[in-house]
Amino acid sequence: MLQRVAKACEASRRDPSSVTLVAASKNQPVAALLEMFDLGQKEFGENRLQEALPKIAALPTDVTWHFIGRLQSNKARKAADAFDVIQTLESKAQLREIDKSCKVVDGLIEVNIADEFQKNGLSVDYVDEFLQEVLNSTHVHFRGLMTVGPALDDPEKMRMYFRRLRELGERLGSQWLSMGMSGDFDVAIQEGATHVRVGTALFGPRPQ
Numbered sequence: 001m002l003q004r005v006a007k008a009c010e011a012s013r014r015d016p017s018s019v020t021l022v023a024a025s026k027n028q029p030v031a032a033l034l035e036m037f038d039l040g041q042k043e044f045g046e047n048r049l050q051e052a053l054p055k056i057a058a059l060p061t062d063v064t065w066h067f068i069g070r071l072q073s074n075k076a077r078k079a080a081d082a083f084d085v086i087q088t089l090e091s092k093a094q095l096r097e098i099d100k101s102c103k104v105v106d107g108l109i110e111v112n113i114a115d116e117f118q119k120n121g122l123s124v125d126y127v128d129e130f131l132q133e134v135l136n137s138t139h140v141h142f143r144g145l146m147t148v149g150p151a152l153d154d155p156e157k158m159r160m161y162f163r164r165l166r167e168l169g170e171r172l173g174s175q176w177l178s179m180g181m182s183g184d185f186d187v188a189i190q191e192g193a194t195h196v197r198v199g200t201a202l203f204g205p206r207p208q
């Protein structure tokens, strides 16, 4: 896995330390996370608050927790209390709740980069306006952009979407770009990802 990251960095002349591997651990039992932790993995991404809380309690405290699932605004304050990074900001209602948290979180705006119907994240057209809201939030430290992107059969077909996110991020002063999953993170790294969210390529198939 780390070799694949290193290869993609080499191919794009990037320093491997500029890419953070976030282990997407949804549906994985605590034991699987602990095993990864013992191998040196320190950043984990979880999709659901209820599932994540016991895992956060069970793992050592020097883990960085990323929230990567759809975040209902009524759970946003608790998510901010428990997580270090919220990657899926998309509404003012979320920000209002996060601002009630007892701490400050790093935040990424989730972008629906291919403008897919009924997909999470904001359409590109709304990102500028929402960024102002994020910058006004007292408990979010804006870091950049995140996208999931369309599920396509060929990672090469993702390149244009990753590039589009990078260009948008450059225009908005984004430090972090969270893009790329098991099937396409090599291409995402070549296009400038600073965070790749990898599940099955790391843990094997997800228990249902």
Ligand SMILES: *Cc1c(COP(=O)(O)O)cnc(C)c1O
Residues within 6 Å of the ligand: 024, 026, 047, 068, 069, 148, 181, 182, 183, 197, 198, 199, 200, 201
């Ligand atoms: C599950 C998930 C991933 C990881 O997917 P894999 O294909 O297993 O690597 C990445 N990002 C998000 C938002 C996810 O929900």
